[in-house]
Every structure is written in structure tokens, then in C-alpha cells.
Amino acid sequence: MENGIHYRTCHLCEAMCGVAIEMRDGHIASVRGDRDDPFSHGHICPKAVALKDIHNDPDRLTRPLQRTAEGWKELDWDCALDLVARRLHQVRTEHGRNAVGVYLGNPNVHNHGALVANLPFLRALGTQNRFSATSNDQLPHMLANLEMFGHQLLFPIPDIDHTELLICIGANPLASNGSLMSVPDLKGRLKALKARGGELVVIDPRRTETARQADAFHFIRPGSDALLLMAMVNVLFAENRVDLGAAQHWTRDLELVRLACLPYTPEAVAQQTGIEPVIIRDLAHRLATTQRAVLYGRIGTSTQSFGGLATWLIYLLNILTGKLDATGGLMFTQPAVDLVTLGALSGQRGHVGRRTSRVRGLPEFGGEYPASTMAEEMLTPGNGRIRAFVTIAGNPVLSSPGGQRLDEGLAQLDFMVSIDYYLNETTRHADIILPPTSALERSHYDVIFNMLSVRNVAKYSEPLFQPDDNARHDWQIMLELAHRLERLKRGGSLGLRRELGWRALKRIGPDGLLDLALRTGPYGQPVGRLQPLLQPAVDLIEAVLPERHPLKHLTGLSPLDRRWQDLPKGLSLAALRDQPHGLDLGPLRPSLPDRLYTRDRQVHLAPRRYLEDLPRLYQRLSEPVGGHLQLIGRRHLRSNNSWMHNSQRLVKGPERCTLMIHPRDASLAGLANGDQAEVTSEAGRIVLPVEITEDIMPGVVSVPHGWGHTRAGTTQRVAQAHAGASINDVIRDNQVDPVSGTSVLNGQAVTVTRHANEQRRRA
Ligand SMILES: Nc1nc2c(c(=O)[nH]1)N[C@H]1C(S)=C(S)[C@@H](COP(=O)(O)OP(=O)(O)OC[C@H]3O[C@@H](n4cnc5c(=O)[nH]c(N)nc54)[C@H](O)[C@@H]3O)O[C@H]1N2
Ligand SMILES: Nc1nc2c(c(=O)[nH]1)N[C@H]1C(S)=C(S)[C@@H](COP(=O)(O)OP(=O)(O)OC[C@H]3O[C@@H](n4cnc5c(=O)[nH]c(N)nc54)[C@H](O)[C@@H]3O)O[C@H]1N2
Numbered sequence: 069m070e071n072g073i074h075y076r077t078c079h080l081c082e083a084m085c086g087v088a089i090e091m092r093d094g095h096i097a098s099v100r101g102d103r104d105d106p107f108s109h110g111h112i113c114p115k116a117v118a119l120k121d122i123h124n125d126p127d128r129l130t131r132p133l134q135r136t137a138e139g140w141k142e143l144d145w146d147c148a149l150d151l152v153a154r155r156l157h158q159v160r161t162e163h164g165r166n167a168v169g170v171y172l173g174n175p176n177v178h179n180h181g182a183l184v185a186n187l188p189f190l191r192a193l194g195t196q197n198r199f200s201a202t203s204n205d206q207l208p209h210m211l212a213n214l215e216m217f218g219h220q221l222l223f224p225i226p227d228i229d230h231t232e233l234l235i236c237i238g239a240n241p242l243a244s245n246g247s248l249m250s251v252p253d254l255k256g257r258l259k260a261l262k263a264r265g266g267e268l269v270v271i272d273p274r275r276t277e278t279a280r281q282a283d284a285f286h287f288i289r290p291g292s293d294a295l296l297l298m299a300m301v302n303v304l305f306a307e308n309r310v311d312l313g314a315a316q317h318w319t320r321d322l323e324l325v326r327l328a329c330l331p332y333t334p335e336a337v338a339q340q341t342g343i344e345p346v347i348i349r350d351l352a353h354r355l356a357t358t359q360r361a362v363l364y365g366r367i368g369t370s371t372q373s374f375g376g377l378a379t380w381l382i383y384l385l386n387i388l389t390g391k392l393d394a395t396g397g398l399m400f401t402q403p404a405v406d407l408v409t410l411g412a413l414s415g416q417r418g419h420v421g422r423r424t425s426r427v428r429g430l431p432e433f434g435g436e437y438p439a440s441t442m443a444e445e446m447l448t449p450g451n452g453r454i455r456a457f458v459t460i461a462g463n464p465v466l467s468s469p470g471g472q473r474l475d476e477g478l479a480q481l482d483f484m485v486s487i488d489y490y491l492n493e494t495t496r497h498a499d500i501i502l503p504p505t506s507a508l509e510r511s512h513y514d515v516i517f518n519m520l521s522v523r524n525v526a527k528y529s530e531p532l533f534q535p536d537d538n539a540r541h542d543w544q545i546m547l548e549l550a551h552r553l554e555r556l557k558r559g560g561s562l563g564l565r566r567e568l569g570w571r572a573l574k575r576i577g578p579d580g581l582l583d584l585a586l587r588t589g590p591y592g593q594p595v596g597r598l599q600p601l602l603q604p605a606v607d608l609i610e611a612v613l614p615e616r617h618p619l620k621h622l623t624g625l626s627p628l629d630r631r632w633q634d635l636p637k638g639l640s641l642a643a644l645r646d647q648p649h650g651l652d653l654g655p656l657r658p659s660l661p662d663r664l665y666t667r668d669r670q671v672h673l674a675p676r677r678y679l680e681d682l683p684r685l686y687q688r689l690s691e692p693v694g695g696h697l698q699l700i701g702r703r704h705l706r707s708n709n710s711w712m713h714n715s716q717r718l719v720k721g722p723e724r725c726t727l728m729i730h731p732r733d734a735s736l737a738g739l740a741n742g743d744q745a746e747v748t749s750e751a752g753r754i755v756l757p758v759e760i761t762e763d764i765m766p767g768v769v770s771v772p773h774g775w776g777h778t779r780a781g782t783t784q785r786v787a788q789a790h791a792g793a794s795i796n797d798v799i800r801d802n803q804v805d806p807v808s809g810t811s812v813l814n815g816q817a818v819t820v821t822r823h824a825n826e827q828r829r830r831a
């Protein structure tokens with residue numbers, strides 16, 4: 069790129085901040101916030117500068133690598149892609165298609181190219197053994213979307229800019245910058261909330277960065293949220309405060325909810341939750357009586373033993389108090405690329421429990437099994453055992469529970485390939501690593517996060533650097549592999565039409581498809597008179613897309629949904645290119661019941677799946693409280709899951725991978741500041757420095773995830789020097805929320821002692 073300022077969206081987290089990158093002589097001179105970005109108004113966080121560090125990182129891989137007896141050897145692309153396709157094909161012909169497993173990691177959703185290529189690649193693999201970060205993350209939300217609104221992708225988003233009360237439970241957006249709530253500059257938005265007289269309430273086992281900004285903060289015992297939320301529902305009914313507002317016309321099964329909540333009075337749940345009945349009543353009253361209010365929950369309420377119920381109850385409380393689809397409440401977006409509509413048109417609203425996993429019988433969701441079952445599917449002998457594995461932008465050894473078992477499973481595979489640009493804890497097990505271009509070498513459009521955003525926005529970023537001829541994008545790697553696998557499946561040749569289809573798909577690529585999706589979307593500029601010319605190409609591409617690929621519905625090349633008639637039009641890729649700072653498409657607008665996808669066009673308040681889990685919740689009421697320490701996670705502004713610890717700029721400063729523990733518990737364990745603690749469970753053992761603080765609830769300890777860069781054979785040098793320990797080495801993979809199959813990443817019992825070596829040293 070030429071000298072000067074180039075504008076982009078930062079793709080690192082969900083907030084979609086606009087960055088202004090100054091280029092000088094082919095190098096990045098500076099990264100700043102883009103003041104003219106209509107969504108982020110110049111806000112960035114410290115990670116934005118790491119965009120430069122990742123791009124320039126000498127440890128970042130740029131050529132395919134093959135493991136050999138003499139160590140890693142570079143391969144050329146064709147050779148590597150042929151080899152991978154051949155080996156995968158071999159495993160599936162010898163052992164059946166389910167003998168190949170695949171894990172899709174978090175960065176896929178920050179990459180529109182990868183999203184376009186994921187489905188054709190998965191179809192070419194043809195395996196049912198699919199896994200992703202979803203089951204360590206937002207699965208309970210997707211389940212509630214599906215069960216209550218009829219579509220797994222119809223996420224309700226807090227209308228934070230117009231609310232007067234935000235109750236935040238199990239989320240720390242000041243560190244995470246928001247999740248299922250794309251919201252650049254949360255701090256600024258909270259300031260504005262307060263300036264208009266609004267309030268923030270935080271409920272969390274730790275007094276977090278977000279809690280420090282709150283008007284009220286309450287500790288809650290990990291995993292007890294469903295009880296608190298049930299009690300709030302109970303209060304609403306008991307005091308006649310249920311008022312659905314407009315929703316009364318499009319909701320059903322209110323009576324079932326009334327019955328379900330009867331046992332859960334504030335008094336009944338007080339001990340389990342650690343929250344006083346007066347406070348529970350007050351929370352319910354405030355939500356009911358504040359006209360513009362929203363209850364928002366994330367990782368802490370979703371990746372825990374009652375993740376399914378808690379997430380359902382969060383949605384439910386918003387509905388019972390008239391906040392769903394209401395300004396300042398929980399609303400739906402209308403993104404320019406509307407995957408909700410595209411999915412529905414292709415019969416892809418989502419599904420759950422159509423089949424169960426081989427070893428533990430856990431339910432699939434959207435065609436994926438829970439990540440918690442990956443290791444045992446590799447390690448348990450029998451028909452259908454996973455013998456070959458593919459990871460795409462994921463580091464499950466650090467990010468999935470039972471990290472050590474996963475290490476074991478990956479180590480004994482017949483074949484493994486990783487599409488990733490680091491040789492890290494997971495990819496070190498691969499036979500072949502295929503490194504894609506860096507994010508700054510590709511264009512960017514947020515297909516997913518525009519769907520989750522607190523305003524409707526759209527922005528396209530050009531590549532900042534031209535990749536060299538010897539580089540491949542994620543989408544190119546996946547489509548090349550898919551094309552080869554399909555050929556092998558059909559005995560080596562595909563026939564003319566399919567062959568042309570693959571070539572057309574690879575030629576048009578994600579940006580071409582993005583253009584079509586924008587044009588046929590809610591704000592689209594139809595292709596008009598060019599349609600007859602384009603149609604044959606679109607037909608060819610269609611022929612090679614999986615049966616139910618959402619993009620199949622671009623065929624018409626004209627707007628897909630008549631409900632979009634009154635939205636402003638004119639969007640296309642060219643139109644976005646003309647707006648390098650991005651476009652504001654307006655605030656969230658009420659859209660129910662039109663946007664519902666349930667058969668009866670009603671919101672289902674009491675899906676059976678949740679009611680069936682209530683006996684387990686009821687049992688929890690009488691379980692003994694305390695007795696063991698509960699482990700929870702945390703995030704830090706300068707870190708991002710497992711893969712950004714190789715930037716010196718981000719890891720410098722005080723050690724972040726510490727065990728937070730309350731002074732009472734520290735003294736019980738004989739721990740003093742400066743000590744090393746040993747945390748153990750049946751899954752394993754980690755050692756890390758203690759940080760004694762009253763900010764954590766007694767009975768609870770906290771460790772951030774994504775650390776533990778101590779395993780042999782990785783090449784991230786900065787990360788190794790700031791290794792930390794991996795929380796997922798002590799989190800068991802045998803605990804999942806039975807409703808959704810989500811991993812229990814928060815609230816598991818652990819034992820904490822002083823590390824023996826340390827004891828000796830001090831003595
Ligand atoms: N205990 C505990 N565990 C957790 C969580 C928790 O709160 N507590 N959080 C969970 C959540 S929410 C998530 S989303 C997961 C995330 O866990 P994963 O899905 O495993 O993702 P990351 O840890 O972010 O690892 C990303 C990988 O992708 C690579 N990568 C980065 N960018 C690209 C790219 O553009 N292309 C390709 N091909 N590779 C790329 C990186 O090198 C790295 O290897 O962790 C989960 N694990
Ligand atoms: N800086 C940074 N930003 C990130 C990421 C990152 O790693 N670093 N990861 C990104 C990803 S992939 C995601 S999914 C989002 C996640 O975004 P958030 O959900 O906001 O992430 P966390 O900071 O993990 O917040 C979870 C909170 O839940 C609390 N908690 C734990 N257990 C319980 C419980 O049982 N009940 C309640 N009520 N609370 C509990 C924790 O103390 C913590 O404060 O962040 C994204 N943004």
C-alpha cells in the first residue's frame with residue numbers, strides 16, 4: 069500500500085473498532101483509532117496496535133510445514149495441499165468418513181473468507197465429527213434463539229445506547245469489549261448511560277472492571293445464576309408485575325412459566341446464590357419498573373453447569389418485563405448481509421439432538437458435537453474413532469477443557485493438519501501446517517459481528533498488504549482442499565459442470581460473494597440489467613455449494629425478502645468501497661413478530677427442553693453450599709484467548725496469569741502473596757502465582773484461559789517467556805450442561821494448596 073493513512077476494521081474482538089493505519093515505505097508507522105468511523109468514533113483498545121505485531125511477528129509461519137524425522141520441513145503449496153487431501157481421503161476410505169474430525173476455532177468468525185469456505189470444506193470432509201468453539205462459548209444463546217425464536221442465529225442484542233438500566237450478569241465487557249453485543253467504546257457508552265440518568269448493575273463472582281463502573285454490584289456463587297433468575301421470575305408473578313407489553317400478542321406458554329417458578333422464592337435461593345432476598349426482589353422490581361431496561365448475560369452464565377437454563381431465563385425475564393424488541397431493551401439487528409434470512413431460506417434455522425456422539429451420547433447442535441467430547445472420541449477404541457484431525461484457526465489444547473487428554477488424543481492420531489499461522493500447543497501435533505495470509509493481507513467484512521451489533525452498520529476494509537504469490541488465504545486453502553477431496557471422492561474427476569463450478573467459486577471468492585449478498589440483502593442495490601450476464605456464473609457456483617448453503621439463495625440476484633421494502637437501498641461492494649470509514653445504517657428497530665421463525669410465529673416461553681432440566685435445578689436448591697473452592701475464568705483487555713501472547717507490547721507488565729483468591733481462602737490454604745499455588749482436579753494440576761484480593765468472592769478462585777505456553781515444541785518465543793499455566797488443564801471435560809452440551813468452564817471444584825517447592829524455599 070502507498071504511503072498515507074488506510075482505514076480498516078480491527079478484527080481481533082467483537083467490537084469492530086475502526087482503525088487508521090499509517091503506512092510509510094511499506095511499513096506500518098502507526099495504528100490509531102479512526103475518528104470518522106461512525107460506529108467507534110475513534111475508540112480503540114491496546115490490542116489494536118498488536119495488529120502490527122502479529123503481521124510483523126518473526127514467529128508467524130508463512131510457508132506450509134511438514135513434520136519429518138529431521139524436524140519441520142517447508143513444502144510448496146501444491147505439494148502440501150495434494151498430500152493433505154490424499155491422507156484425509158485415505159483415512160476416510162479405510163475407516164469411514166467419521167474417522168476424520170474437525171475443529172473450527174474462534175478466528176473463523178472474524179474472517180468472511182473463512183466463513184464462505186467453511187461449509188464447502190466441511191461438506192467435502194463429510195464427517196459428523198465436527199467441533200467448534202461454539203460449545204465452549206455461546207451455544208446456550210443459540211439454543212435459546214432456536215427454541216424461543218425459531219432460528220439459531222436470531223440473537224437478541226442489548227440496545228445499550230437507549231437503555232436506562234443495564235443489568236450485566238456473567239459478562240465483563242470492560243475487559244472483553246462486549247460479546248453478543250458488538251460495542252466499541254463501552255466505557256464511553258456507559259458514561260452516556262449515566263449522563264442520561266441510567267444505571268448499571270453487575271452480578272458476578274468477581275468484582276470486575278465492569279463492576280467498578282457499576283451503581284450496584286452483587287457477588288453471586290458460580291453456577292447458581294439459574295436460581296437467582298428463577299427467583300426473579302417468581303417475584304414478578306407473585307407480585308403481579310408480569311407485563312409483556314406488545315409481546316403478549318406473540319408469545320405462548322406463559323402459564324407454564326408461572327408454574328415452573330413456584331418453588332424458587334427469593335428466600336429459597338438466597339443461600340445457594342449468596343444474594344439476599346431483598347436484593348433479588350429489588351432486581352426484579354427495577355427490571356419491571358424501568359421502562360427502558362435490559363438484562364444481559366454472557367460467558368459466566370453460558371459456560372457453566374446451568375448454562376442452558378440461565379440463558380433461557382435471561383431471555384425470559386426480558387420478555388416478562390416487556391423488554392424484548394423494545395427500545396432500550398433486547399432487540400434484533402437488521403444487518404446488510406442477513407444470515408438469518410439466508411439461513412431460513414435454505415432451511416437452515418438450526419437443529420439440536422438429531423444424533424448423539426459415539427462415546428458419551430452427547431447431542432449435536434447445528435451439526436456439531438460438544439468440544440468436551442473431542443478427546444474421548446480420539447482415545448476410545450471402536451468403530452468411528454477419530455483417527456485424523458483438522459484444526460482451522462483453533463488452539464483447543466489450551467482452549468478446551470481437559471487439555472492434557474486432548475494432547476494425548478492428538479498425539480496418537482494417524483494424521484493431523486492445521487490451518488494456522490503459529491506453531492503452538494495444538495498445531496505442534498500436526499503432520500502438516502498450512503499457514504494462511506495475515507489478516508492485514510486480506511480484505512475484511514464482519515458478516516457475524518454486524519449481526520450482533522448495537523447499531524446496524526456496514527464496513528468493508530481493503531487488504532493493507534498485497535500477499536506474495538506464494539501465500540494463500542484461509543478461504544483459498546479450504547476451497548483447494550475441498551476441491552481436491554471432492555475429486556478424490558468421485559474417483560479423480562468431477563465432470564465438466566462441477567469442475568467449472570469449483571473454478572468459478574475460487575475465482576469469484578469471498579468478495580464476489582459478499583457483493584452478491586449485499587446486493588440481494590436488506591439494503592441492496594440489485595444487479596438489475598446485468599442479471600442475465602451474471603446468472604450463468606452464479607448457477608455454476610451454486611452447483612458446487614452444499615445443498616443448504618445460505619449463498620444458494622443469491623440466485624435470484626434481487627432482494628430476497630419483501631419485509632425489507634421500506635429500508636434504504638443502494639448497498640454493494642462498490643458502494644462500501646466508497647465509504648472507507650464505514651456506513652451507519654441506523655439504530656436497532658422493533659421487528660417482531662415479523663422476524664420470528666417459529667412455525668406458529670410466536671415466541672415460545674417454555675420450551676420442553678428447559679422444563680425437562682428443572683428437576684436438576686430443584687435438586688441444586690438442597691445441595692450443600694461451600695465445602696470446596698470453585699474455579700472461574702477471566703479475561704484481560706491486553707489478551708485475546710490463546711493466541712496473542714506473542715506480542716511483547718501486550719504481555720509486558722505485571723504477570724497476568726495468576727490465581728485470584730480471597731484472603732480468607734488464601735489463609736486457609738496457607739498462601740501468602742508471592743507464593744505459587746498448586747491447583748488440582750482429576751483432570752490435572754497447574755502451578756501459578758497467587759494474587760490475594762477481596763475482589764473475588766470467598767469460596768471462588770479465578771484463572772484466565774489461553775495461557776500455559778510451556779509445552780515442548782512450540783515456536784512462539786515471546787509467549788514462552790510469559791508462559792503462565794492453562795486453566796483448561798484442570799477443567800474436566802466430563803462436565804457439560806446437559807441441556808446444551810456446553811462445557812462447564814466456570815464453577816468446577818478444585819483444590820488449592822501451596823506449591824511444595826515454594827514451601828521448601830520459604831522454609
Ligand atoms: N477455561 C476457559 N476456556 C475457554 C474460554 C473461557 O472463558 N474459559 N473461552 C472459550 C471461548 S469463548 C472461545 S471463543 C475459545 C477460543 O478458543 P479457540 O477457538 O481455540 O481459539 P483461539 O484460542 O483464539 O486460537 C486461535 C487460533 O487461531 C490462529 N489464528 C488466528 N488468526 C487466524 C487466522 O486468521 N487464520 C487462521 N487459520 N488461524 C488463525 C491462532 O494462531 C490460534 O492458533 O476459547 C474457549 N475456552
Ligand atoms: N480482551 C479480551 N477480549 C475478548 C476475549 C479475550 O480473550 N480477551 N475473548 C473474546 C471472546 S472469544 C468472547 S466469547 C468474549 C467473552 O466476553 P465476556 O463474557 O464479557 O467475557 P469474560 O470477561 O470472560 O466475562 C465473564 C464473566 O463471568 C463471570 N463468571 C464466571 N462464572 C460465573 C457464574 O457462574 N455466574 C456469573 N454470574 N458470572 C460468572 C466472570 O467472573 C467474568 O467476569 O470476549 C471476547 N473479547
Ligand code: SF4
Pocket residue numbers: 078079080081082083084085111112113114115116245252
Ligand atoms: S476493542 Fe476489539 S476491535 Fe476494538 S481495537 Fe480492541 S481488539 Fe480491536
Ligand SMILES: [Mo]
Pocket residue numbers: 174201205
Ligand atoms: Mo468466544
